[in-house]
Amino acid sequence: MTDERGLNKWRGLKALVHDAVEHGSRAVERVHLDTARRPFTILEQVPAVAGPSKIVHTVHDVLVTTTYTAVRLVNAAVGKAADVAFDLLDDDPALGKQANPPHAPDLDPDPDLD
Amino acid sequence: MSQKLDNTLAVLNGAIGDYLARTNNGLAIAATLMHGGRALVLEREALAAAFPSAGSKLVVLVHGLMSTEDFWRQAEGGDYGTQFARDLGYTPLYLRYNTGLAIADNGAALERMLGELVRAWPVEIAELLLLGHSMGGLVIRSACHVGRETDAAWLGRVRRCIYVGTPHRGAPLERVGRLVAKVLQAVDDPYTRLSADLANLRSQGIQDLGDPRHPVPLLTSIEHLLIAGTISREPWLAALFGDAMVSVASATDRARGEPDHPTTAFEVFPGFDHVALARRPEVYECMRSWCERSR
Numbered sequence: 001m002t003d004e005r006g007l008n009k010w011r012g013l014k015a016l017v018h019d020a021v022e023h024g025s026r027a028v029e030r031v032h033l034d035t036a037r038r039p040f041t042i043l044e045q046v047p048a049v050a051g052p053s054k055i056v057h058t059v060h061d062v063l064v065t066t067t068y069t070a071v072r073l074v075n076a077a078v079g080k081a082a083d084v085a086f087d088l089l090d091d092d093p094a095l096g097k098q099a100n101p102p103h104a105p106d107l108d109p110d111p112d113l114d
Numbered sequence: 115m116s117q118k119l120d121n122t123l124a125v126l127n128g129a130i131g132d133y134l135a136r137t138n139n140g141l142a143i144a145a146t147l148m149h150g151g152r153a154l155v156l157e158r159e160a161l162a163a164a165f166p167s168a169g170s171k172l173v174v175l176v177h178g179l180m181s182t183e184d185f186w187r188q189a190e191g192g193d194y195g196t197q198f199a200r201d202l203g204y205t206p207l208y209l210r211y212n213t214g215l216a217i218a219d220n221g222a223a224l225e226r227m228l229g230e231l232v233r234a235w236p237v238e239i240a241e242l243l244l245l246g247h248s249m250g251g252l253v254i255r256s257a258c259h260v261g262r263e264t265d266a267a268w269l270g271r272v273r274r275c276i277y278v279g280t281p282h283r284g285a286p287l288e289r290v291g292r293l294v295a296k297v298l299q300a301v302d303d304p305y306t307r308l309s310a311d312l313a314n315l316r317s318q319g320i321q322d323l324g325d326p327r328h329p330v331p332l333l334t335s336i337e338h339l340l341i342a343g344t345i346s347r348e349p350w351l352a353a354l355f356g357d358a359m360v361s362v363a364s365a366t367d368r369a370r371g372e373p374d375h376p377t378t379a380f381e382v383f384p385g386f387d388h389v390a391l392a393r394r395p396e397v398y399e400c401m402r403s404w405c406e407r408s409r
Contacts, residue, residue: 030308
């Protein structure tokens with residue numbers, strides 16, 4: 001196996017997980033906000049609770065958005081850290097070999113598959 | 115581990131391979147011709163070293179969606195390629211490719227590789243037999259079409275093509291998938307819309323399988339054998355489900371009452387499902403005798 005090809009697959013796996021978290025969190029956030037909007041819309045039609053409902057709705061949406069943004073920020077930070085680690089492995093052949101010890105899962109055991 | 119990884123990557127590429135390729139992801143499978151489990155370098159010296167006694171007849175096997183060349187392997191060992199080698203002297207080569215890409219893109223890639231193969235093969239190629247299972251058959255059709263458009267030299271070596279369980283007129287499952295995605299999208303609910311978004315993540319390769327007619331015709335300069343299977347011997351079940359993935363009408367590229375194409379033969383195997391078609395000795399015997407008859 002060439003380490004570079006193995007690393008490409010690890011990089012690919014990292015990118016895939018990163019994209020899944022990024023797009024997945026956006027999709028779930030959208031569902032979360034859309035689902036909450038329905039009861040809030042009804043409450044906001046009732047004069048007695050319309051004012052407080054609007055405040056609670058806004059606070060809710062800010063909290064939800066902040067939470068999912070935090071998830072994406074952590075995801076981006078972990079992604080950057082992984083990129084740095086991969087770059088280090090790329091630059092250091094000795095480290096590159098250590099990245100695939102004999103008993104570690106080998107993402108590209110065949111030299112000719114790329 | 116290697117085989118498991120290859121198979122996992124094949125499934126992943128079939129599902130979202132177009133996305134992987136578009137984002138230059140290292141998990142995307144690059145189209146390669148394989149032999150003996152190794153990728154071939156399509157240069158004369160490399161091929162001469164890999165095939166010291168290279169023959170002049172080649173058979174290229176093209177697998178279907180979410181598979182690798184391993185899909186052809188039979189329980190008792192061997193596959194159609196090794197059987198063609200044993201009985202008719204063909205050298206078997208296997209295409210491995212990203213089945214999530216558009217069929218036309220894979221066809222163009224196969225066309226390029228066949229051109230390089232014919233130029234670099236150590237001896238003059240007398241015959242190139244193309245054999246595709248499921249989506250692989252459509253990739254072959256596409257490659258032949260591009261070859262004809264570009265007047266490719268390799269196409270002159272192709273006298274016969276065999277399509278096993280190939281959805282020439284689309285796969286009903288993908289059409290159901292399209293319908294379900296459309297219905298989910300139409301419902302004004304965040305959860306169903308999320309489900310529709312997930313359904314629409316499926317690759318371009320999968321979506322191409324739903325097309326009711328392949329956009330390019332079978333070339334009349336080549337003899338074609340179209341093989342279909344049916345999961346049941348009961349005629350009404352066979353007509354309804356075909357080989358469980360592809361209907362008989364689609365696999366034989368003909369509707370009831372349509373005239374036979376002069377250079378097209380077809381065979382239906384009752385009781386053979388979509389996977390069995392790629393691995394059964396009866397299917398091989400049919401292909402072998404057809405090749406001998408049409409020599």
